[in-house]
Amino acid sequence: MRLVIARCSVDYVGRLKAHLPLAIRLLLIKADGSVLVHSDGGSYKPLNWMSPPATVRRTTPAETDLEEGVQEQWIVQSAKADDRLIINIYEQLHDSSHDLGVDPGLIKDGVEADLQRLLAEQIHTLGDGFTLIRREYFTAIGPVDILARDATGGTVAVELKRRGDIDGVEQLTRYLELLNRDPLLAPVRGVFAAQQIKPQARVLAVDRGIECLTLDYDAMRGVDDTSTRLF
CATH class of the missing domain: 3.40.1350.10 (Trna Endonuclease; Chain: A, domain 1)
Structure with a gap:
């Protein structure tokens, strides 16, 4: 799993359109291909996300024209539909990757x-x-x-x-x-x-x-x- 804390804006383009204005957020990129955008509130639910399978393509200003101030752009493309999650990163505050291994799953008590x-x-x-x-x-x-x-x-x-x-x-x-x-x-x-x-x-x-x-x-x-x- 990769964890990135960044000042970014996010746009969802596809069957519907949604926009998250510029703010500091947590970006989760999971091994299964899903990408989730979290804020510091709202409990467990992400502000926006792309379900797997999906691919992430990263570009920089040196490679293509981006908005002023954007250091890197992520285009998360769904493999199931023509839906895209476009993340414009203006400032990256943290970036780390961790191998979580195989999860044993939730064991419920009191079922x-x-x-x-x-x-x-x-x-x-x-x-x-x-x-x-x-x-x-x-x-x-x-x-x-x-x-x-x-x-x-x-x-x-x-x-x-x-x-x-x-x-x-x-x-x-x-x-x-x-x-x-x-x-x-x-x-x-x-x-x-x-x-x-x-x-x-x-x-x-x-x-x-x-x-x-x-x-x-x-x-x-x-x-x-x-x-x-x-x-």
């Missing part, structure tokens, strides 16, 4: 698979006397996250989400309709479990006779002692 594993291991979270039938109980329309039995021997289907919304309730409703056709499982009731459940989803679930359960992920993985909390 639905983690919640499913923990809840299966701690099935008592659903209530006293609960036992696990199996995780990923397959049906004709997809897998139910957890199938369990309650203290009375009744079948319980659990749908897990990080953030529970109406779509999740609808999904569990379809599973329940199908599972209740199986005489070996029926009657089957539903539990909608999530770290956060939206109010609209909770109202819909209760209206359909589905229990809602808010999961404390930190407590389930043993990094938060709920007994020491004041609230």
Whole structure:
């Protein structure tokens, strides 16, 4: 990756036109061919960019006519369309290159698979006397996250989400309709479990006779002692 801090102006020419007036900005040239123009604000989002694949052609005043004061011009050409990012550099304040190597990618913690594993291991979270039938109980329309039995021997289907919304309730409703056709499982009731459940989803679930359960992920993985909390 090459990092250049420069006083520059930037023009995007192609399907649309955009102009960034003269200012000090960070230019990122990545190994994949992408070029991004950043300011010191706006969080992670660049002011403008060219997605890969793209090529960068650099010219100087000695090679072609440029605007007065321009030390170097970059023309970033997209390989997919006739779009160009034209960067006129008036003053270069920093230039460095770094080999970042192969990135292992983002490893997410607290995804639905983690919640499913923990809840299966701690099935008592659903209530006293609960036992696990199996995780990923397959049906004709997809897998139910957890199938369990309650203290009375009744079948319980659990749908897990990080953030529970109406779509999740609808999904569990379809599973329940199908599972209740199986005489070996029926009657089957539903539990909608999530770290956060939206109010609209909770109202819909209760209206359909589905229990809602808010999961404390930190407590389930043993990094938060709920007994020491004041609230």
